[in-house]
Amino acid sequence: MDFVFSQLAGFGDAFADLVLDPLTYLYLVTSVFLGITFGALPGLTATLAVTILTGFFGNKIPLDYSLIALLGAYVGAIYGGSYPSIVLNIPGTAASAATAMDGHPLAKAGRGGEALGLTTTASFIGTLIGTVALLIFVWVLLLISKNIASPEKALLALFGILLSGTLMSSDLVVKGWIAGLIGLAMAMVGLDPLLSEPRYTFGWSYMLSGFQVVPVLMGAFAVPQVIEGLRRAEIGKMAQLNDRIVPNLAAVRRYLPTITRSGVIGTGVGALPGVGEDVAGWVSYGVGKSVSREGKKFGKGSLEGLLSAETANNACIGGALIPLLVLGIPGSPPAAALMGALKINNVIPGPTIDPAIILRVVAILVLASFTMFLMGLFTARVFIRILRIPQTLFLPVVMVLTTIGSFSVGGGINDLYLMLGVGFVAYFMNMLAFPIAPLVIGVILGGLFDETFRRSLFLADGDLSVFASRPGAAILLALNVALILSQIPVVKRTFGRLRGRTA
């Protein structure tokens, strides 16, 4: 009980600090507005919003304020994706793809305002559920993580890359793993962390410090979006909103168990390394469809379906921050961008992170979700107007934003070459259905994996059993092996036959 009270007291202090600082509101309102706008505009994503703001705010204002800007944009963008999903039947972000299944039929039936009011409420409650989970689990995991040594860290980083490759791949799983390996390979460039041996620098001094995270993120997420989006596109037919945008409290009360379940699912999926809000939305929607008595109405304008998807994708935010803050392993692509911001501020997420940062993150998430809720209810029609802007008008501006953002982070012109190179590679990877998220996770975790893997072997004089000598390491090794084996067709078939026999 003392633990809970001390947590609440710590959170109360951080929240009071935040609320009493007038600058908080400037950053919060601006970033949530920008986030919703980015989420609402098809072609721009939550990851892009956080990445671009990282370029701008990452190391230019104190970390306390840049966290407000980045988390505000993150929360706003995940919610903002629901606007085009409902009004245009085009998901603004991948996270709100499941929202379109029931949101658009509701809008076509003249209940668009009710659908928007409910998604706003569901996103608000979802973010709060994820935040509460973050407040509780981050401390429990921090206590556990103090016992984590190099072998566990190496295996955890590998698990994050493998899991991200497995779950984020829309085509073959092998492509997700290859994308993760490309990211790992990119992280090998520069001086190695133990012996300072130059690797793959090709005699270029800029490469000695390795690839910087922000230009890689900008290249991976912004440039392909710009290339893909610069084509003639008709704005779809918008569903008319005749009713008022208000939260339907009766529906919220009625579907409270669904909201709670979706919040828990979203948080859980978010806590998986490298798995984003889109997976959370679909998993929650799928579970809702199979367990609900109204399951047959899903996809035809079901309020429960809408709540399942929208609560989960926002709850995923808090979940995604748990592995980021505790282990330094981002739980989703926007969290990877957030990690880039922490890194350029010399904050190393993991067991040694300053607890004040965690409490501030929790307080910011609560305040950001309130801001999002109020903006969603009172300024929704502004965002619906924004949907009419063609992407050919705003994507060139995004290109200029990424250029100056990338340039100013530190590496100058060389960072721009890196950004463009990664951008072209990422565009072709998208075209060939190789997921980008595992690549970014690979780049971010590559250094950690390299250092901890070799340190483990060094301390064990090359004895490979070091990766199974401790209970934690043995469990993680088993998880890695099981994850790989579970994707091999022969093993899949054997398990299928065994299941058939036992059934």
Add this chain to the structure above:
Amino acid sequence: METTDDKAVMRARDFWASLVLMALSVFFLWRTSEIPFLDARQGGVSGVHWYDSAAIVPLGIFLCMLVLSGILMAISIRAGGAKNALSSVGLGWNAAEALRFGTLAVIFLSYIAALVPRVDFIIASGLLITALIYGYHAGKPARMKLAALVVAAAGIAAMTMHYPQSEWDSHGDDWVTLALWAGLTVWMLWNNRDDRVLRIIPWIAVCTPLILVCAMAFGFRQNVPNRGGLIFSQIEYHYYVTLRPLWRD
């Protein structure tokens, strides 16, 4: 829903992708072989064991990549990807898409490699925004070609006039780019007098980079590209010499 045609295209593309990945894996395995690995000696002192060598992790990565690209190739061949690889199905790109991507690549390369380092950021970005919106808003190939041609001309002029870094502050290429930007804007407005969208391009093209570069330089006090550029050098001079003393004093 993925159709059979989509799958055929994807498997054919996988064939090419696996070939490229294999070639890259082999190349980087060769590069990795240059990193000290098995009991290497440096200056007569036993230095590196296999397990603390800087090559061990990259070696694992590129070997895994080679194996996985082999698996990808096998999947592709089994699904008929190799058979379709040289047909138009295999590439999955038509002439219109190739033109769109090709012109965009020319514009981005010219902007990042030639214009941003050498030309004033406001002028270079203004030209980029104008070219991209005009070239791609209506999806007309002739406009895409014109947009790429103008940006490439500015890029070539910048590269030929002031290639070495010591000359990046010179203004000759700024004037050429400014003239090309103004020319493209006038051409665009003259030939599309009824298009409301095109009428707002000059506003976006001027305001966006101007606000961004000023916010970065004076708000966040960050480095911005080409500080000695034609317009920005004047803004910076008047900010520090004319404006700032007003509130400093």
